[in-house]
Amino acid sequence: MLRGRTTELAALTRLLESAEAGAGGAVVLRGEAGIGKTALLDRALHDAAGRGMRVLRLTGVEAEAALGFAGLVQLLWPLQDRLDALPPPQADALRAVLGAAAPRTPDRFLTGLAVLTLLAELAEEAPVLVAADDAHWLDPASAEALLFAARRLAAERVAVVFAARDGFAAAGVPEIPLHRLGPRDAERVLAGRGLAPAALARIRDEAQGNPLALVEFAAAHDRGVVVGDCVPPLPVTERVLAGFRERVDALPAGTRTLLLVAAADGRRDFARVLAASRALGAGPDDLGPAERAGLVEVSAERVAFRHPLVATAAYQRAALPERFAAHRALADAADDPDCAALHLAAAAVDPDPQVGARLAAAAERALDRAAYSSAAHLFASAARIAARPERGRLLAAAADAALLAGDVGQAADLADRADPDAEDPARRAALARIRSVVEFERGAAGAAARLLVDHTPAIAGTDPGTAAAMLRTAAGYAWFSDDPRALAVAAERLADMGRADPGVRGMAAAIEGDHERGLPLMAAHIEEVLAAQGGAPGADERRMSALYCAVIIGDDDAALALAEAEIAACRAAGLVGRLPKVLQAHAQALFRAGRHREAEASVAEAAAIARDTGLRRRGAELDVVLAFIAAVEGDTERCAALADGATESNRAAADAALVLCDVGHGRHAEALERLAAARQRGGHHTAVLMAATADQVEAAARLAEPERAAADLDRFEVWARSGGQPWAQAVAARCRALLGGGEDHFARALALHDKGGRPFERARSLLAYGEWLRRARRPGDARSPLRAALADFDRLRAAPWAERARAELRAVGAPASAVDTAAHPVDRLTPQELQVVRLAAEGHSSAEIGARLFLSRRTVEHHLYKAYPKLGVRSRRELARLDLAR
Incomplete structure (x- = not known):
């Protein structure tokens, strides 16, 4: 018991x-x-x-x-x-x-x-x-x-x-x-051992509720050993370990040797332990004393220690030369080259090129199996016994493996150790790539960009492919860190190498505020990639760069298409770790398309994977996507909480979400102050916050202070025209109307909205037009746009905006109760249920859905079983008839 x-x-x-x-x-x-x-x-x-x-x-x-x-x-x-x-x-x-x-x-x-x-x-x-x-x-x-x-x-x-x-x-x-046992339970463990009350109390107190200590101290008492005389007092587990050492010390020499070998052998394989022990003068008969002492149990396959602390005691009590001899004997007996290499390394003190080469080969095999943490350890172990030139290469390889394992701290430490031995440009460039990722994950995107830019000239002639990849990555880091100089250098060097990249050139122009030149370049890059990708298998860096450009210029349709293509490629190839950043962009595009529940599903999946990969920074960025949804829905507290953890690279986006929330609740002065502070930081924030100009204009108009938005609206109009997105041009027209431009601008805005994109912005334009018509004493004309706005706001669950539309409808004599505001069935689903039912509605089998969403077939069917009654259907066939976009 x-x-x-x-x-x-x-x-x-x-x-x-x-x-x-x-x-x-x-x-x-x-x-x-x-x-x-x-x-x-x-x-x-x-x-x-x-x-x-x-x-x-x-x-x-x-x-x-x-x-x-x-x-x-x-x-x-x-x-x-x-x-x-x-x-x-x-x-x-x-x-x-x-x-x-x-x-x-x-x-x-x-x-x-x-x-x-x-x-x-x-x-x-x-x-x-x-x-x-x-x-x-x-x-x-x-x-x-x-x-x-x-x-x-x-x-x-x-x-x-x-x-x-x-x-x-x-x-x-x-x-x-598992907490330590209380006094009564401890005494029950000791009951029946024939201990005198004083001895029982002493053992109970010394064991401090640790069950193993209770049993071992009682056994020691039976052998005539008095517990509790340790001065100064050691932790109870240390005293148990000391007791095991004493018991091992009391065994014959051959038995101690055999136990040492068994402790040094990870798998405790009986045949291998016996073969290694024979090389050291011990044999199977030497196991008997250890078995009788209750320290091990032996079967035809294994030597099993009664407790891991027994193995620790058997190993630690041995002198260093004895341990080395045991490891060398096990290496000779091993049938696994990796295991043999580890034993040889454990017995090596001085540089040993042969053992180092065997460890490096084991590390390469670990890399091939994606055991990246093990590879990092093996490369570092090989470096420990390598000569100096080789040591640098091995430490660099260890750092790269640690980065693949998601251990940013270890990667940084190994890269620092490798730096003094990095003599050739290629090695220094490789270390720079590692350090750049470390810096970016630590929130220092600017330092990451400069590391890459500074190390590309030395390898541009010998390894142009790597140099170009480093420059493209540097461009992304520079964009997020407001570093126009680094972006310009990246664009120039790519051109000098004959690898001019329109996306990078466009970003370099846009970060300087030249939207008329920069946005068309990015748009051309997007169009080129969309035309060429055609379902290319596997992850695609060009597709990712085009995706980022689409997000920057507000081409939501392209962003959605590129993100979905990359997600499909990653799922097909099993590239789970790559998904969070792609799913983040996917969620942003879904949100802009008014499909909030689907955006939340993408965020939920990305967050789960980011947690598994240890990417805390990615989790903070995903929160900002949810902050925008909370802003639209009017949840001030949730929006603020989600925006609070924003990183350097998405602080501007978090500010934009808070500004939107302020405007939705009529906090116009606060919105203008927050936006001004965000813009004050300058750089690419101006581009990131460009879409927030609509909130700035509305707040300024409400406060009757149009001058606080006039100059920024001029810049926004240039941005909207340069990017060529109908939704952006529609918003620009609405903003011009709000600042006194007249009804023609409203008409232009609604005509542009009819081309599609950003339904929330369309609803805002309808609401603004309805409000303008009511103030112009045209209540009959106001009812239609107000009803349309309310329907859109309700579908988007944009509560404060819907309430404004209802108030306007009441003001023009059209009760809001006449509007159908029934909840969409999709709103009843969890994010994962929504993902499953959408794929099922497209005709995918449970097994196919499970493979795409990293779920088992049974879990897929469980989600379907729960979703059917929520949607009012009974089969996959009926699912196909539903509108699941939400």
């Missing part, structure tokens, strides 16, 4: 019951060494087996933490025959993990998606429990894949339990903290 764990056991039981019922989930059992994590995990495994669940177990091993996918191999090895049922890219990713297929350097999250699909398929036959013990020692690639899958469990009959100490990062997964 597990004492004092009633609450924890009940939580695990609920998890298993939910999984049986088709509501999968995951949990982390977290606590210190000896607190009872494994005991609880064993109880869950026993309970699951009794329920007929399929049980899959893996254990993190400290010695294997640098071996990419070492943990996942444990999970997948007995399931190899099930991989054929997965979509081909996912099956290939898992075969690469197992070494059963040629590596293909997949996206690092494709493996996690494949694990999710595999578990979901297994659960179709019987509920599944995955138990990951000592998860804090899992290699990062395995932990990442398992967590990616665990966070996405919904309607699958799958439960995942991680048992881990502090240091295992599992954001988004619920936790069960």
